[in-house]
Amino acid sequence: MLWACILLPQLALDSVLRRLPDPQRPLALVTGPAHLRSLYAVNASAAEAGLSPGMRLSAAHALLADVATVEHDALAEARWHRFLAAWAYRHSSLVSAQWPGCVVLEARASFQLLGPWPRFEARLREELTALGFAHRIALAPTPRAARVLAGLRDGMAVTSAPAMREILAKVPVRRAALPDGAGERLHRMGVRDLRALRALPRDSLRRRFGLELLSHVDRLYGEADDPLDCYAPPDHFDSRVELGYEVEHHPPLLFPLRRLIGDLCTYLSIRDGGVQRFVLRLEHEGRVQEGAHTDVEVGLLAAEREPARLFELTRNRLERVSIPKPVVAMRLLARELPPFVPASRDLFDARAQQTLPWPQLRERLRARLGDEAVYRVAPAGDPRPERAWRRDDGRPAIEPVLPPRPAWLLPHPVPLRGHGLRIVSGPERLESGWWDGEDARRDYYVLETAQGQRAWVFAPVGEREGWMLHGWFA
Known part of the structure; x- marks a missing residue:
């Protein structure tokens, strides 16, 4: 396996800057009790003015009176950490966010789909930049080694275990992510790098620092399994x-x-x-x-x-x-969140930039005019022509099998007068509406006029005069 570590050096700050229209304005995250406020993080423009994390808020205002301040929200920082783990899940099925301020993912399995590591890395950086998060990325055979290398130098990529062990041997103990502050304690004892640490007796290290230190070093070098808390995306x-x-x-x-x-x-x-x-x-x-x-x-x-x-x-x-x-x-x-089926497109789309597919136009009209203003028309089960259609709301309905109907149906029937009318077909008897007070008893015919037009007309039942025009055929 090859593990990529995405280190997020200013996650809390970026989660605030990305929602501001002007992220270049001096900004500082503040924390602490009301009587002892201090700076948790500052952006680049605030740092140029002399502000730094850990500084008292009163001293910061003395240096830069117009600095904008935002309360540091640890819960929001954790929420954005999970969001970036979810983002990384689109690139790999093995993602972990168990360590604060970083996300690790297994990368080798994605090379066949996303290309070799340089192309894969460029894609990760491009998407992180678009999301608005500063980052450092490194690649190594173990997740802990990738985490350590990302803190040492951005862009490091080690693909073999011997090369990884050679590089790790020179890593200072204070930058090896050792648990419980063991790195600082070892440095004060004169142990400067991991090579010197691994040369010490394991029993002595276990008695002084506990098993957690030895376990961390073994997993760092890949000499022991490193079970990670893998991320699973939520369902909403x-x-x-x-x-x-x-x-x-x-x-x-x-x-x-x-x-x-x-x-x-x-x-x-x-x-x-x-x-x-x-x-x-x-x-x-x-x-x-x-x-x-x-x-x-x-x-x-x-x-x-x-x-x-x-x-x-x-x-x-x-x-x-x-x-x-x-x-x-x-x-x-x-x-x-239903499944998504991408719309099919032709291989040679003609002037696609000047066309708008019907689904997009439909949704845009519904958004502008309202949900009830745009709808489809579907056949209804009523044989009366004026009631033979309905708004299609997606519910199943019985569609009657009827003879051909005219494309142009008049809003209200009007008398049809003229000479040379010829009956083409009919009659088609319609008797309906007795239950709603609009009883209709008609005989429908298709007539051809002297000009060759075809009209859809009806007459009282059993009669062939007093034609009422109800529509025209194309």
Whole structure:
């Protein structure tokens, strides 16, 4: 096996920056009690101004008065860690997020599908950059070795066990991810690298540091099995974005909406599925349980997972909803995730950039005009022509077998007068409607006029005069 480790050096910070329209503005995550606030992480522009993690918040304001601050949310950081594990699951069936700040995945099995490691690595970096997460990537025969190498140098790739052992021997103990701070303690004792550590008696190391250290080193070198807590994707999608400010109009909501839709489509590609119904929840000040939210329901006629299409449909529905109170957060919930079947396309599509497939046009019209404004027409079980069709709502119905009907049916029958009328076919007797007060007893004929037109007419039962025109055949 070959394991790739994706190290996320600023996961908590990136999870905040990716939802901001201007991520270059100085920003710091703060933590600690109210009387002793300190900086947890800072972005590049804040670091250039002299701010650094661990600094007191008062000192940070003294250096940079206009720095934006956001409370560090450990639960949100863990949630984004799981999201990136879900993203990695689309590239490998063996993914683990058991170590904080990194994701490891088995890569060798994916080479046949995604190409050799340089191409695979480039794809991982491209997608992580699009998602908005800084990263370091390394490849090694064991997951722990990949984790250590990613911390040493970005882009390292070791594919053989002898080469891995040679590189690991020179790794400083303080950077070998040893458990319980053992690396710092060993460094103070004069043990500088893993070669010196492995030269020490194992019994002495076990008595002083415990079995966990020896187990870690054995698994690091691949001398013992390393069972990982493998990731399994959930069966629903639930993501929330806090805006950090109050929004009273639709345009400022579009940027976080695009991020939420992109995350949803990433999740759908992981499951190789689509979404047919989801809810965009606009949260206002107050408790959600007390109704301080506005739900925008998005329903599609078929499963979809194209980001641009889902964003366009959701934006159209969002713009039709009035915002009663300022919005402070957005949440996207999707529980109906049916299988997704990609639409078939011709090999030589003519001017595809100027055409819009019917499913896309249908969903766009429903989003703009409303669900009831766009529908299909299907035959009904009533033989009366004016009641012989219905709105197709997807429910099965009995479709009667009838003789040919005209393509142009008049809204109301009108008298047909003229000379040279010739009966082509008929009569077709219709007797129906006695149960709803609109009893109809008619004999229908197909007539040909002197000009060669074919008309669909009826007369009272048993008569051949007083024709009433009901439609024209093409």
